[in-house]
Amino acid sequence: METPQPLFSKLPLFKEPELKEALLKHGQLLAFNKGDVIVKTGQYVRFLPIVLKGSIRVFQQKEDREVSLYYVRSGETCTMSLAAAYFNNKSVSHGVVMEPTEVLIFPANFLTEWQLQFPSWNQYIITMFRKRYDELINTFEGVVFDHINVRVMEYLKRKSLIEESRIIDISHQTLAKELGTTRVVISRILKQFEREKKVKLLRGQIEIK
Amino acid sequence: METPQPLFSKLPLFKEPELKEALLKHGQLLAFNKGDVIVKTGQYVRFLPIVLKGSIRVFQQKEDREVSLYYVRSGETCTMSLAAAYFNNKSVSHGVVMEPTEVLIFPANFLTEWQLQFPSWNQYIITMFRKRYDELINTFEGVVFDHINVRVMEYLKRKSLIEESRIIDISHQTLAKELGTTRVVISRILKQFEREKKVKLLRGQIEIK
DNA sequence: ACAGGACGGTATCAAAAGATACAAAAAACA
DNA sequence: TGTTTTTTGTATCTTTTGATACCGTCCTGT
Numbered sequence: 001m002e003t004p005q006p007l008f009s010k011l012p013l014f015k016e017p018e019l020k021e022a023l024l025k026h027g028q029l030l031a032f033n034k035g036d037v038i039v040k041t042g043q044y045v046r047f048l049p050i051v052l053k054g055s056i057r058v059f060q061q062k063e064d065r066e067v068s069l070y071y072v073r074s075g076e077t078c079t080m081s082l083a084a085a086y087f088n089n090k091s092v093s094h095g096v097v098m099e100p101t102e103v104l105i106f107p108a109n110f111l112t113e114w115q116l117q118f119p120s121w122n123q124y125i126i127t128m129f130r131k132r133y134d135e136l137i138n139t140f141e142g143v144v145f146d147h148i149n150v151r152v153m154e155y156l157k158r159k160s161l162i163e164e165s166r167i168i169d170i171s172h173q174t175l176a177k178e179l180g181t182t183r184v185v186i187s188r189i190l191k192q193f194e195r196e197k198k199v200k201l202l203r204g205q206i207e208i209k
Numbered sequence: 210m211e212t213p214q215p216l217f218s219k220l221p222l223f224k225e226p227e228l229k230e231a232l233l234k235h236g237q238l239l240a241f242n243k244g245d246v247i248v249k250t251g252q253y254v255r256f257l258p259i260v261l262k263g264s265i266r267v268f269q270q271k272e273d274r275e276v277s278l279y280y281v282r283s284g285e286t287c288t289m290s291l292a293a294a295y296f297n298n299k300s301v302s303h304g305v306v307m308e309p310t311e312v313l314i315f316p317a318n319f320l321t322e323w324q325l326q327f328p329s330w331n332q333y334i335i336t337m338f339r340k341r342y343d344e345l346i347n348t349f350e351g352v353v354f355d356h357i358n359v360r361v362m363e364y365l366k367r368k369s370l371i372e373e374s375r376i377i378d379i380s381h382q383t384l385a386k387e388l389g390t391t392r393v394v395i396s397r398i399l400k401q402f403e404r405e406k407k408v409k410l411l412r413g414q415i416e417i418k
Numbered sequence: 419a420c421a422g423g424a425c426g427g428t429a430t431c432a433a434a435a436g437a438t439a440c441a442a443a444a445a446a447c448a
Numbered sequence: 449t450g451t452t453t454t455t456t457g458t459a460t461c462t463t464t465t466g467a468t469a470c471c472g473t474c475c476t477g478t
Binding site for chain 4: 147148149181182184185188203
Binding site: 171172173183184187188190191201203204 | 424425426427428
């Protein structure tokens with residue numbers, strides 16, 4: 001591994017030199033492209049990924065439907081993989097790369113070892129879990145209590161905030177797969193929003209008004 | 210605190226004597242009765258509970274609808290409270306006692322301190338998180354992809370397995386609140402199941418055939 | 419320029435879920 | 449015992465969501 005310093009600039013949580021050493025020694029830097037599959041539902045998780053650049057979409061699938069759980073971004077790891085690896089369980093989700101992405105992977109069996117050795121590793125794992133946990137509960141609430149139109153609007157508004165733009169680049173199909181429904185439903189709802197002057201629809205884009 | 214030994218027999222994960230000492234010193238043993246509210250949505254979480262006996266139902270509420278997230282049982286703690294306390298956020302769920310329950314509570318500000326001091330405390334927190342996380346993802350999948358009748362049957366079968374009985378003691382109303390729907394919907398589905406000879410309905414009980 | 423694919427609009431139909439209302443039976447309680 | 453509450457059954461109606469199908473437009477690669 002050639003570039004240790006830039007690597008850890010993305011991982012400020014890791015304090016102990018020994019932990020950095022262990023990561024460099026047992027880890028491997030991999031580059032993925034859009035569409036590459038990191039983990040499939042039903043697979044055992046032998047390696048844990050830490051994303052350095054880019055993002056991984058973690059989602060669930062049933063027949064031809066999908067729903068996003070979360071995105072793993074720079075500095076983050078995939079809690080679903082974590083949970084699966086701890087239990088030595090199979091993955092319950094898919095992980096697919098969304099853009100050119102660099103990942104540091106390391107063997108899952110170091111998990112418990114590092115957990116006992118390095119406080120900052122612990123801190124990192126717990127931070128990841130509580131972040132995802134919070135997100136998940138939030139989404140869960142929406143799915144249980146809200147109608148899809150509400151969830152669509154909330155999705156758009158959140159996305160708009162994050163990207164600091166009133167225009168969101170997303171197709172109806174992709175939006176459907178984010179929220180766990182079908183394209184026709186999304187198109188119908190968006191058209192209704194447009195009639196109500198809440199959005200303006202363009203090809204591949206949605207403008208919030 | 211008078212009975213330290215029986216207390217820690219419920220918490221085999223806690224290894225360090227100093228951790229046990231700290232728990233005894235800063236913790237407080239409380240007894241609750243059915244219906245007592247441990248935490249409300251919107252409240253800040255200042256104390257974390259570890260259940261010693263009994264159980265706490267953690268659920269979300271919107272208007273007159275509810276959905277269960279999980280039950281905190283002997284030896285366990287409430288991850289939702291944990292996540293809230295870490296972030297210094299308000300609780301996003303309710304926690305209500307379901308039966309006579311004994312709880313060890315301690316100030317939330319010891320969380321990070323103990324996390325740095327005691328490996329077994331870390332182990333405990335992470336174990337709790339990944340357990341709940343797994344459960345939550347599972348339930349989430351059901352809510353997104355499955356129709357309620359499927360979820361009802363799965364609930365009944367799981368409950369039947371856990372309680373090692375073909376007869377499940379639950380009212381339609383309670384079942385509705387477990388799954389996040391309404392009583393009428395549950396009654397309708399159960400009646401259909403009965404017509405299909407899948408269950409037998411009794412007052413307050415459902416027998417799986 | 420052309421073919422094929424992605425994208426979006428829309429109509430029709432069916433199923434699922436929810437809202438509301440009323441009634442009967444059983445249980446709890448006083 | 450009489451009253452109240454809980455539990456369940458059921459009918460009706462509406463809304464939401466999903467499934468399917470068809471078409472036109474735009475984009476992309478060759």
